[in-house]
Amino acid sequence: MMAIVGERSSCFKRVPLIERYRSFLPLSDSSPIVSLLEGFTPLVRVDRLASRISDKITLYVKFEGMNPTGSFKDRGMTMAISKAVEAGSKATICASTGNTAASAAAYSARAGLVCAVILPKGEVALGKVSQSMMHGAKVIAVDGNFDDALRIVLEITENYPITLVNSLNPFRIEGQKTGAFEICDDLGHPPMYHAIPVGNAGNITAYWAGYRAYHEAGVIDRLPIMLGFQAAGSAPIVEGRPIPNPQTIATAIRIGNPASWKQAEAARDESGGLIEKVTDEEITEAQKLLAATEGIFCEPASAASVAGVIKKASEGFFKTQCEVVCVLTGHGLKDPKRAIEICPPFIELPADTDAVAREMKLI
Numbered sequence: 001m002m003a004i005v006g007e008r009s010s011c012f013k014r015v016p017l018i019e020r021y022r023s024f025l026p027l028s029d030s031s032p033i034v035s036l037l038e039g040f041t042p043l044v045r046v047d048r049l050a051s052r053i054s055d056k057i058t059l060y061v062k063f064e065g066m067n068p069t070g071s072f073k074d075r076g077m078t079m080a081i082s083k084a085v086e087a088g089s090k091a092t093i094c095a096s097t098g099n100t101a102a103s104a105a106a107y108s109a110r111a112g113l114v115c116a117v118i119l120p121k122g123e124v125a126l127g128k129v130s131q132s133m134m135h136g137a138k139v140i141a142v143d144g145n146f147d148d149a150l151r152i153v154l155e156i157t158e159n160y161p162i163t164l165v166n167s168l169n170p171f172r173i174e175g176q177k178t179g180a181f182e183i184c185d186d187l188g189h190p191p192m193y194h195a196i197p198v199g200n201a202g203n204i205t206a207y208w209a210g211y212r213a214y215h216e217a218g219v220i221d222r223l224p225i226m227l228g229f230q231a232a233g234s235a236p237i238v239e240g241r242p243i244p245n246p247q248t249i250a251t252a253i254r255i256g257n258p259a260s261w262k263q264a265e266a267a268r269d270e271s272g273g274l275i276e277k278v279t280d281e282e283i284t285e286a287q288k289l290l291a292a293t294e295g296i297f298c299e300p301a302s303a304a305s306v307a308g309v310i311k312k313a314s315e316g317f318f319k320t321q322c323e324v325v326c327v328l329t330g331h332g333l334k335d336p337k338r339a340i341e342i343c344p345p346f347i348e349l350p351a352d353t354d355a356v357a358r359e360m361k362l363i
């Protein structure tokens with residue numbers, strides 16, 4: 001039936017993410033909610049991609065690039081900023097490889113808070129920097145890596161009345177748990193395997209907490225197996241030691257000393273899963289394959305989850321028919337420079353129909 005103009009349709013009934021999952025979150029009746037209508041991101045079944053990987057898996061991607069600022073960070077940020085407002089905070093700060101900064105800047109603007117973001121100079125994709133700037137944050141690029149930026153931010157928040165909104169802020173993890181709830185709600189059950197990129201390790205910690213919370217509440221009757229993937233040049237958890245000068249084209253996960261290291265290991269061990277590494281080449285191949293076979297454009301760090309599943313499938317890891325969910329943590333438009341670099345150049349021609357038709361081999 002055609003929608004009637006002015007009629008309330010279901011899209012107008014959309015509620016803020018943390019309102020929907022309020023009973024699983026530390027919110028009181030009087031907690032203010034700062035929302036940009038985040039979450040409820042698509043869980044897309046990707047059969048064409050799956051058929052290129054393994055005949056054993058039914059593959060889904062949770063496209064977190066569809067959040068308001070283009071990454072999963074909005075789930076935790078709606079919670080962290082709501083609680084900051086509840087506590088009477090006037091200012092927020094974070095260290096970031098770009099996405100946390102973009103999200104903190106947007107939600108702080110929405111709440112009328114001052115925001116400062118500390119970035120590793122020259123290592124943040126341009127789309128992300130532009131977001132922080134547009135939202136009016138104070139953007140400071142330090143001559144160091146993410147781990148240096150985080151150290152500075154921790155020292156500042158210890159000494160000044162500014163709210164830390166990195167994933168060390170427990171409300172960030174609380175909010176990010178909702179990703180696991182949505183996957184279970186959409187599938188009607190948990191997946192067998194949950195694949196996820198690992199950087200500072202907040203997200204794997206949050207998803208595992210979310211699955212556990214649903215399990216304890218009896219919403220699901222089993223837990224998934226967690227598969228975490230780090231970039232090969234930035235794989236401290238895999239190597240078992242901090243990496244002083246981490247390297248990878250996946251700048252979002254270029255982190256040498258993850259804040260939630262122990263929690264990530266707990267998620268791995270309690271679920272009977274693994275945390276392994278994938279090379280930049282494998283990440284790039286997965287990013288391109290996903291975009292070209294399924295029409296889904298994620299940023300390089302996000303493709304680490306798909307690259308990991310491809311790698312494990314090629315090793316014969318998936319032995320029986322199973323469901324796998326890959327979290328695509330951020331949108332490909334965050335890093336267009338990298339996308340253009342890895343594709344063949346486009347063709348330039350005069351504005352002439354025959355020239356275009358010839359190029360298309362039509363004549």
Ligand SMILES: Cc1ncc(COP(=O)(O)O)c(C=O)c1O
Binds near residue numbers: 071
């Ligand atoms: C796009 C993207 N993917 C993955 C990650 C890694 O998440 P976490 O640091 O919670 O492990 C980040 C973190 O910034 C990110 O921005």
